Amino acid sequence: METQGETQDVGAGSIGDWASRSADPGYRAAVVDLLGALAYGELSAFERLAEDAKFAPGLADKAALARMASAEFQHFQLLHDRLAAVGADPDEAMTPFVEPLEGFHRLTAPSDWLEGLVKAYVGDAIATDFYREVAVRLDDDTRDLVLGVMADTGHAQFAVDKVRQAIEENPRVGGRLALWGRRLMGEALSQAQRVVAERDALSNLLVGGAQVQGFDLVEVGKMFNRITEAHTKRMAALGLAS
Amino acid sequence: METQGETQDVGAGSIGDWASRSADPGYRAAVVDLLGALAYGELSAFERLAEDAKFAPGLADKAALARMASAEFQHFQLLHDRLAAVGADPDEAMTPFVEPLEGFHRLTAPSDWLEGLVKAYVGDAIATDFYREVAVRLDDDTRDLVLGVMADTGHAQFAVDKVRQAIEENPRVGGRLALWGRRLMGEALSQAQRVVAERDALSNLLVGGAQVQGFDLVEVGKMFNRITEAHTKRMAALGLAS
Numbered sequence: 001m002e003t004q005g006e007t008q009d010v011g012a013g014s015i016g017d018w019a020s021r022s023a024d025p026g027y028r029a030a031v032v033d034l035l036g037a038l039a040y041g042e043l044s045a046f047e048r049l050a051e052d053a054k055f056a057p058g059l060a061d062k063a064a065l066a067r068m069a070s071a072e073f074q075h076f077q078l079l080h081d082r083l084a085a086v087g088a089d090p091d092e093a094m095t096p097f098v099e100p101l102e103g104f105h106r107l108t109a110p111s112d113w114l115e116g117l118v119k120a121y122v123g124d125a126i127a128t129d130f131y132r133e134v135a136v137r138l139d140d141d142t143r144d145l146v147l148g149v150m151a152d153t154g155h156a157q158f159a160v161d162k163v164r165q166a167i168e169e170n171p172r173v174g175g176r177l178a179l180w181g182r183r184l185m186g187e188a189l190s191q192a193q194r195v196v197a198e199r200d201a202l203s204n205l206l207v208g209g210a211q212v213q214g215f216d217l218v219e220v221g222k223m224f225n226r227i228t229e230a231h232t233k234r235m236a237a238l239g240l241a242s
Numbered sequence: 243m244e245t246q247g248e249t250q251d252v253g254a255g256s257i258g259d260w261a262s263r264s265a266d267p268g269y270r271a272a273v274v275d276l277l278g279a280l281a282y283g284e285l286s287a288f289e290r291l292a293e294d295a296k297f298a299p300g301l302a303d304k305a306a307l308a309r310m311a312s313a314e315f316q317h318f319q320l321l322h323d324r325l326a327a328v329g330a331d332p333d334e335a336m337t338p339f340v341e342p343l344e345g346f347h348r349l350t351a352p353s354d355w356l357e358g359l360v361k362a363y364v365g366d367a368i369a370t371d372f373y374r375e376v377a378v379r380l381d382d383d384t385r386d387l388v389l390g391v392m393a394d395t396g397h398a399q400f401a402v403d404k405v406r407q408a409i410e411e412n413p414r415v416g417g418r419l420a421l422w423g424r425r426l427m428g429e430a431l432s433q434a435q436r437v438v439a440e441r442d443a444l445s446n447l448l449v450g451g452a453q454v455q456g457f458d459l460v461e462v463g464k465m466f467n468r469i470t471e472a473h474t475k476r477m478a479a480l481g482l483a484s
Contacts, residue, residue: 043301046308050292059285059333059340063322066288070315073308080305091301098301 018141022086030205031142034134035083036093037195037202038149041127042076043094044101045069052116061113061162068120068155075149082145096199100191107187114166114173115180118238121159122184125234129227130192137205160238167239178240185231189224196220260383264328272447273384276376277325278335279437279444280391283369284318285336286343287311294358303355306400310362317391324387338441342433349429356408356415357422360480363401364426367476371469372434379447402480409481420482427473431466438462 015021022028049069056062083090110116131150135143167174196203206220235241257263264270291311298304325332352358373392377385409416438445448462477483 053289059336066315070312073312094301
């Protein structure tokens with residue numbers, strides 16, 4: 001999915017390939033953390049989309065959500081296989097992220113079809129923005145994987161069309177969904193802050209540490225701000241004030 | 243998945259290709275019915291497997307069920323695209339089968355992980371048996387599609403291993419799951435009988451009609467018997483008396 005132009009340029013130089021970088025145990029642990037978080041995020045997105053499909057008003061809509069869920073599962077598989085290929089235990093790598101992600105989903109269970117669509121759209125977009133941001137911190141091999149997983153979605157237009165149509169038919173729906181969008185972003189940031197606070201290796205990757213180019217805690221805050229700004233623009237594009 | 247040797251030989255002669263057979267409106271309607279039933283069956287299987295994944299005792303198990311669900315979705319997509327390619331409305335073709343399949347799922351909602359696994363295994367096996375049986379009634383193009391969709395599963399071993407292991411650890415589990423397997427088969431037959439009674443074109447295809455090689459209502463009964471026998475053998479292989 002396309003994001004607005006606020007996120008960092010992905011092609012900004014190489015820090016080496018996996019073979020050279022993974023000799024550093026701190027870097028290795030950070031990448032295993034990152035892949036574990038992304039993998040569980042995809043598996044969890046699969047589950048939620050599949051569950052939300054039951055709200056679908058018709059068979060074509062149900063199939064569209066099932067298609068998105070299935071695409072998320074393919075992403076999960078790629079990330080899972082990569083973890084296994086670098087000698088990590090995929091389950092172990094995912095485990096620390098189960099609780100933050102389940103917490104997010106528990107606090108943002110959609111109550112109807114439109115809330116489910118907005119959540120699928122916003123969740124996918126936030127994930128894409130985060131992938132792009134973190135990609136510049138990664139070795140070439142891990143970066144290719146992360147950008148490949150990200151590039152494959154493209155289901156957002158479905159959600160955009162359905163939500164716009166619903167707002168046109170009943171403008172009051174817009175107010176409710178705008179509130180919902182703010183809540184989704186708030187809960188996502190809250191869980192992300194929790195992960196940054198708890199996962200040292202991953203946080204060191206995000207804030208730079210000794211080995212990676214400069215990027216401090218202020219920069220992490222700026223990254224969250226860029227993602228929030230991109231979210232605001234997307235919500236406006238959806239016809240929702242955020 | 244492999245079925246025991248009771249089902250009919252699939253290579254038993256050709257009745258022509260789709261271009262020649264579809265000129266007959268009765269045959270065409272029957273195939274659209276069949277593809278609609280199979281397509282909704284796959285979409286519905288996707289939903290149920292994805293929902294049952296929440297019972298998984300661990301991440302690897304959850305991923306395995308999500309993988310099966312995703313494979314069912316790929317099958318749905320093939321059947322859906324074929325319906326569109328022959329000029330049928332996929333939603334319309336699926337609609338008559340929503341209620342029988344939802345009825346089946348409503349009456350057989352698994353109450354735990356093992357019941358979900360047995361259901362996935364049994365449901366997949368019954369579907370495969372039915373695909374094989376009906377394949378011999380079909381034109382070459384439709385038959386290739388149906389056998390292609392069928393050939394791709396292969397996740398049954400996962401369920402078999404897990405269920406056997408659970409019975410070894412606690413033999414009393416076997417009694418409960420044997421009852422469950424009988425209930426699954428009973429409900430499946432009951433819904434299948436309902437579909438045969440309600441869908442004329444499809445039933446005509448199954449019982450032969452004027453245009454297709456002989457196959458009467460007694461033969462439909464025999465087909466159900468063959469599928470039931472294969473089910474019985476599979477349950478025994480699983481360590482369950484049926």
